[in-house]
Amino acid sequence: MNDTLVQEKARPSVADDDVVIRIEHLKKTFGDNEVLKDISLELHRGENIVVLGRSGQGKSVTIQCVAGLLEPDDGNLQVLGKEVKELSEDELKELRSKLGFLFQSGALYDSMTVRENLMFPLTRVLKMKDEAEMEKRVMDVLESVGLEEAIDKYPADLSGGMRKRVGLARTLILRPEIILYDEPTTGLDPITSREISELIVKLQEKYKTSSIIITHDISCARMVADRVVIIGNGECMAEGTVDELEHSSDKLVRSFFK
DSSP, X not given: OOTTOEESSOOOOOOGGGEEEEEEEXXXXXXXXXXXXXXXXXXXXXXXXXXXXXXXXXHHHHHHHHTTSSOOSEEEEEETTEEGGGOOHHXXXXXXXXXXXEOTTOOOOTTSOHHHHHHHHHHXXXXXXXXXXXXXXXXXXXXXXXXXXXXXXXGGGSOHHHHHHHHHHHHHTTOXXXXXXXXXXXXXXXXXXXXXXXXXXXXXXXXOOEEEEEOSOHHHHHHHOSEEEEEETTEEEEEEOHHHHHTOSOHHHHHTTO
């Protein structure tokens, strides 16, 4: 980290088994573009971290490295106690089954109903065959996101907010320990954005998940963040609670909350 790091309050000591993601000096370059220069952060069990930063600063690249979708050039990245770069393909698949990834688009299959979209990861990832158990899981996650009535609809029949909820339900159905959210409120109206933010908090409480949330939505950050990390110029430039960073002595840090 560089000398501009703002850390408003020293972290309390955290036991190693309470750290579910540990990123140390992560680097990633695409051609001549050094996107991640030095990213270090920890996600604690049961915690929501919001990552803020201007476009192109490496926020999404960071969580794609966490999910094993991109391979970093340098640095250490541990997820649930395992060094990701040391995992075999089978071990990486097993680790990914414990991660939920909510893409901006929701990544639903247009040709499948909501029920079929939710059944798909159960049969493909968990290899489940018990129809009654799968139906129970489908209804449980749809109830959690308030969309039981949409079970036989197609994605094209749903509003943007409803598609986002179904995408979240499909993430939850595998019962992940960690959820990675990539711009969960992008493209939604303010009321729906608030509903999605409230849902993130509700699901954290219900399923005891730990989450990294990439967002430009400061209203969302205020609602869901236990802690905020600000990325700038490929590095972690500030870290703290919303209140601490909003009242930071650093003008650039304060500008994110206007």
